[in-house]
Amino acid sequence: MNIRQSEEKRIESFEMWIRRRMKRVTWTDRIRNEAVLERVGEERRDEVTGGWRKLHNTELHALYSSPDIIRNLKSRRLRWAGHVARMDESRNAYRVLVGRPEGKRPLGRPRRRWEDNIKMDLREVGYDDRDWLNLAQDRDRWRAYVRAAMNLRVP
Secondary structure, X not given: OOXXXXXXXXXXXXXXXXXHHHHOOOHHHOOOHHHHHHHHOOOEEOOXXXXXXXXXXXXXXXXXXXXXXXXXXXXXHHHHHHXXXXXXXXXXXXXXXXXXXXXXXXXXXXXXXXXXXXXXXXXXXXXXXXXXXXXXXXXXXXXXXXXXXXXXXXX
16 A cells, blocks of 8 residues: 555544544644643543642653554555565566566656555665565564564654
């Protein structure tokens, strides 16, 4: 699945909309997203005094340590790419992944391919080598990159 930056922004906006709904904050209240994120986890009792207190950033991060939708998609895309890369060369999925179309291409900038997305995802987690198909043959190393994509902190 190819995800454009505009689609990423729409998904992130949807997540923020859900968080606003959780706290019943509307856009007409004119409250910034950062303040809403702090409000989502602000109602926490202090263990010592028993009173309500605001959460610190580390506590907010722990509260929302589950990966967001974009990181989940990138991780699953890498998992599937590794699965297909380890397939036999006669399988259709493998041939579609590594094959090159014949004939003339249309005018204009080439569309981003699925393989280009995989390379971009790997670059984000620190893998800069061009031959990702050989990396995918080593399941343990590939799994480490997939987990790194899931845990990546994307601003």
